[in-house]
Amino acid sequence: xxxxxxxxxxxxxxxxxxxxxxxxxxxxxxxxxxxxxxxxxxxxxxxxxxxxxxxxxxxxxxxxxxxxxxxxxxxxxxxxxxxxxxxxxxxxxxxxxxxxxxxxxxxxxxxxxxxxxxxxxxxxxxxxxxxxxxxxxxxxxxxxxxxxxxxxxxxxxxxxxxxxxxxxxxxxxxxxxxxxxxxxxxxxxxxxxxxxxxxxxxxxxxxxxxxxxxxxxxxxxxxxxxxx
Amino acid sequence: xxxxxxxxxxxxxxxxxxxxxxxxxxxxxxxxxxxxxxxxxxxxxxxxxxxxxxxxxxxxxxxxxxxxxxxxxxxxxxxxxxxxxxxxxxxxxxxxxxxxxxxxxxxxxxxxxxxxxxxxxxxxxxx
Numbered sequence: 001x002x003x004x005x006x007x008x009x010x011x012x013x014x015x016x017x018x019x020x021x022x023x024x025x026x027x028x029x030x031x032x033x034x035x036x037x038x039x040x041x042x043x044x045x046x047x048x049x050x051x052x053x054x055x056x057x058x059x060x061x062x063x064x065x066x067x068x069x070x071x072x073x074x075x076x077x078x079x080x081x082x083x084x085x086x087x088x089x090x091x092x093x094x095x096x097x098x099x100x101x102x103x104x105x106x107x108x109x110x111x112x113x114x115x116x117x118x119x120x121x122x123x124x125x126x127x128x129x130x131x132x133x134x135x136x137x138x139x140x141x142x143x144x145x146x147x148x149x150x151x152x153x154x155x156x157x158x159x160x161x162x163x164x165x166x167x168x169x170x171x172x173x174x175x176x177x178x179x180x181x182x183x184x185x186x187x188x189x190x191x192x193x194x195x196x197x198x199x200x201x202x203x204x205x206x207x208x209x210x211x212x213x214x215x216x217x218x219x220x221x222x223x224x225x226x227x228x
Numbered sequence: 229x230x231x232x233x234x235x236x237x238x239x240x241x242x243x244x245x246x247x248x249x250x251x252x253x254x255x256x257x258x259x260x261x262x263x264x265x266x267x268x269x270x271x272x273x274x275x276x277x278x279x280x281x282x283x284x285x286x287x288x289x290x291x292x293x294x295x296x297x298x299x300x301x302x303x304x305x306x307x308x309x310x311x312x313x314x315x316x317x318x319x320x321x322x323x324x325x326x327x328x329x330x331x332x333x334x335x336x337x338x339x340x341x342x343x344x345x346x347x348x349x350x351x352x353x354x355x
Binding site: 103104114145149164169171 | 262318349
């Protein structure tokens with residue numbers, strides 16, 4: 001009962017947060033070089049960070065599952081991978097839309113985009129593995145191993161613009177942030193509010209999804225009991 | 229049980245090798261996505277080869293005749309000339325960072341087949 005109230009509140013908070021974010025995005029000043037196109041950044045940035053976080057949750061929960069063999073961790077890991085992949089799809093889509101007016105092309109095989117696509121494919125593979133193993137006893141162990149191995153793509157994607165020469169711009173470095181050279185003060189407001197709301201939204205979806213998996217299992221148990 | 233484990237290990241190995249190759253071939257050997265004008269000028273073995281070079285468009289040196297653009301790109305120390313026949317992205321202007329790809333010829337510079345504008349790595353308001 002308490003869980004349900006928490007989930008409701010989380011849901012409301014994240015929806016209100018996203019509406020406020022959209023409002024602040026259009027209140028923020030226009031970019032000097034890119035103009036209105038730069039607004040894509042405000043959505044592109046949170047949908048980039050949240051999947052990294054979601055896949056990190058997959059990584060940690062997979063380790064915890066292998067250590068404790070508690071099904072709870074397997075459920076959280078799976079739910080997080082699923083939500084992370086959906087948000088990550090939004091990242092690739094917004095990135096593609098952003099590329100065309102700024103770089104002049106929809107897609108280039110440069111390091112940041114390539115590593116991010118590989119990350120997307122790996123987590124799509126994670127879901128495929130989940131669906132292809134019918135044996136419920138064996139599945140959590142296999143997906144946990146995959147969830148740990150696939151995580152290698154996350155730091156590679158994150159560091160690609162820092163390690164290698166890329167077409168993708170590097171906006172946030174500690175030095176630039178300290179000097180105030182990354183974003184204008186008024187551009188920080190929508191950026192941070194949007195990041196916070198998107199994170200809340202992820203936590204809300206994660207709670208809902210895990211609850212759904214639990215209910216599905218309960219129904220299955222009841223069905224088995226009556227010999228369905 | 230043992231055979232099963234073997235299969236899992238082999239499958240994971242194949243996946244990792246596959247993605248490794250994909251990364252290697254798309255990003256290119258030694259992970260150099262592009263070169264700087266100085267690197268291109270210093271390396272004579274690049275004559276006649278396809279290269280990717282990034283630099284700032286030198287202002288006041290953009291010529292255009294019948295859809296063919298001639299300009300210079302620089303890294304602040306050295307510059308190379310570029311010939312490009314194609315559509316320029318709207319971000320292309322004086323001092324903009326671009327990445328061009330094409331055959332490097334010793335006399336006329338780079339005959340670019342593609343041109344990519346890099347957006348500035350800083351967002352700032354108009355005033």
